[in-house]
Amino acid sequence: MNNRLKVLRAERNWSQAELAMRLDVSRQAVNAIETGKHDPSLPLAFRIARLFALSIEEIFDDRAS
Amino acid sequence: MTAQADDGIEANPARSRLASVFGLVGSSLGAIFLAGASVGFFSAHDPSRPLSTAGLLVGMGLVGGTVLCLGLAVRTVLGISRSARTEIVAPSVRKGRTLTVLSALLGAVIAVIMLIGQSQGIGAPPLALFSDAPLQGWAAIALIALTCTALPWITWAWHRAIDEHELDAYREGALYGLYAYSLLSFCWWLGARAGLLPSVNGVAVFMVTYTVWGAVWLWKRYR
Numbered sequence: 001m002n003n004r005l006k007v008l009r010a011e012r013n014w015s016q017a018e019l020a021m022r023l024d025v026s027r028q029a030v031n032a033i034e035t036g037k038h039d040p041s042l043p044l045a046f047r048i049a050r051l052f053a054l055s056i057e058e059i060f061d062d063r064a065s
Numbered sequence: 066m067t068a069q070a071d072d073g074i075e076a077n078p079a080r081s082r083l084a085s086v087f088g089l090v091g092s093s094l095g096a097i098f099l100a101g102a103s104v105g106f107f108s109a110h111d112p113s114r115p116l117s118t119a120g121l122l123v124g125m126g127l128v129g130g131t132v133l134c135l136g137l138a139v140r141t142v143l144g145i146s147r148s149a150r151t152e153i154v155a156p157s158v159r160k161g162r163t164l165t166v167l168s169a170l171l172g173a174v175i176a177v178i179m180l181i182g183q184s185q186g187i188g189a190p191p192l193a194l195f196s197d198a199p200l201q202g203w204a205a206i207a208l209i210a211l212t213c214t215a216l217p218w219i220t221w222a223w224h225r226a227i228d229e230h231e232l233d234a235y236r237e238g239a240l241y242g243l244y245a246y247s248l249l250s251f252c253w254w255l256g257a258r259a260g261l262l263p264s265v266n267g268v269a270v271f272m273v274t275y276t277v278w279g280a281v282w283l284w285k286r287y288r
Contacts, residue, residue, distance in 0.1 A: 017153040024155045028286055029230035037288070038230050 002061045006034045008052050089141040096134035103127040161226035168219050234285035242278030
């Protein structure tokens with residue numbers, strides 16, 4: 001699944017470790033989501049959306065690019 | 066703190082830590098095996114006769130290797146704890162890591178009890194640790210008690226601490242481990258029934274299952 005997590009993180013000048021701490025997950029989890037190796041669960045997707053004050057659809061896109 | 070790279074994958078401290086963990090496991094096992102070999106070597110020597118030059122060199126090599134492995138293990142532990150103190154991590158991740166260290170310590174305690182509790186004593190060949198060689202009763206009772214009390218508690222707490230990415234990696238590792246177990250045990254059993262293979266060795270099957278499980282788990286987590 002495509003996502004804008006890396007862009008959103010960079011806009012806030014956060015490292016993967018900082019984002020991971022805000023989401024209460026490991027840095028490896030953030031890296032795996034950013035690189036498309038792991039699709040987050042619905043609860044984690046909601047946490048990410050709330051953190052960036054966006055909707056899930058504005059961050060994640062299930063259509064092939 | 067700033068975002069450090071544009072290619073999506075920042076310099077990966079976890080990978081270097083993983084390498085450190087492998088180094089720690091290797092040096093610890095090396096120290097255990099070499100210590101056992103040293104004790105075995107010197108206890109097999111007749112004290113009424115002087116040690117030959119070659120024997121002295123072998124003995125010194127074994128003791129020196131033990132000290133070297135111990136030194137490497139201590140150095141690795143200090144390095145890991147130094148980098149862990151400075152890294153930003155979520156509280157649950159820190160808890161998970163603490164529990165992983167606890168389970169590693171439990172594994173070390175189990176290995177030491179097994180080493181001492183072997184009927185051949187501490188001087189037994191190092192690989193006897195993974196054999197079906199007889200074990201003294203007190204050691205078996207202590208190991209069963211540890212396995213049935215500490216291990217479930219650590220596992221339960223660890224599962225409550227880890228995130229979904231690690232849980233996925235762990236589950237996929239378990240699935241591959243189950244497939245490895247099914248293939249190996251069934252084929253070995255068939256081969257043994259036909260007289261083509263020796264009878265199934267439960268310890269070997271256990272080791273292969275856990276090796277596959279662990280390898281897939283770590284690969285999925287840190288790839």
